[in-house]
Amino acid sequence: MGTAERREALGNSVAAPLVVRGGLRSISTGRGMDGGKDSDGTGPSSASVEQLSRPVRAEAQPSYRQLWVEEPARRRRLPDSVRTAAVRAVLVISVTLIQAMVAFLSTLAGSWLAFPMVISSVASTVVATWAALDVWVTRQVWRQRNGVVSTPSSTARALRRERRKARRHARATARTQERIRRQGGGSGQLSHP
Structure with a gap:
């Protein structure tokens, strides 16, 4: 709702109050709700004139307390x-x-x-x-x-790692043997074991 709609909703002669850091201000004039008069009632002071020249900003942080604060759960959620x-x-x-x-x-x-x-x-x-x-x-x-969680220190994982390493080594050896067999003319034997 803009300023014009607020004025229209409240009536043209009434200015809607706006809460800002310095207190209540009128939307239409930007002055305090007391008419901009100084504490002695004579008129606007130099401090209030400076406040009028600055743009009116609404407060960024809410001043109310939260209804609840989320805490981490004590137990994990059920499946x-x-x-x-x-x-x-x-x-x-x-x-x-x-x-x-x-x-x-x-x-x-x-x-x-x-x-x-x-x-x-x-x-x-x-x-x-x-x-x-x-x-x-x-x-x-x-x-x-x-529910079974495999951890890095698990015995089963270590055994699988060793088996994979042995299979990899066996495949590398077989590839090397095949390459030598193709290059060496069919003997398939290395010169040294």
Whole structure:
């Protein structure tokens, strides 16, 4: 919203206040809201005249406190598949608890709803147990597939490095033998081993 729109929104005779570093200023005149008068009320002082000649800038840094400060997580985030299974389990378990509570209260009240709710609570308990086990199984499967981290000091990595080095050396030796065989006229033997 520009200055003209602000004036129009507030009425032509009223100037909208603007908060700047020195205090409130009028958008239309650039003077302080007290009319530019000095502290004794006589008129603008030389300091306020200098302030009027400088361009009015809004404060760059916000003066309010942040609502929260982000901190690094204490634990790593769950993998997507495990988190999905955990959310599903929480929903199923909460529905099961609600069903059990409704079954208990309707039994106390002697309602006809008590018997169907008890039966559905038993079925929901089986499903909730499956959902909780599903979280555990999904977590174990994810760890088995993605959880192994190979470190540079790993024994397996060192053995693979040695095997690669031996294969490279064997290929280089075979290439050298083949080159000598082609150049030497078919004997294939080096003059010295």
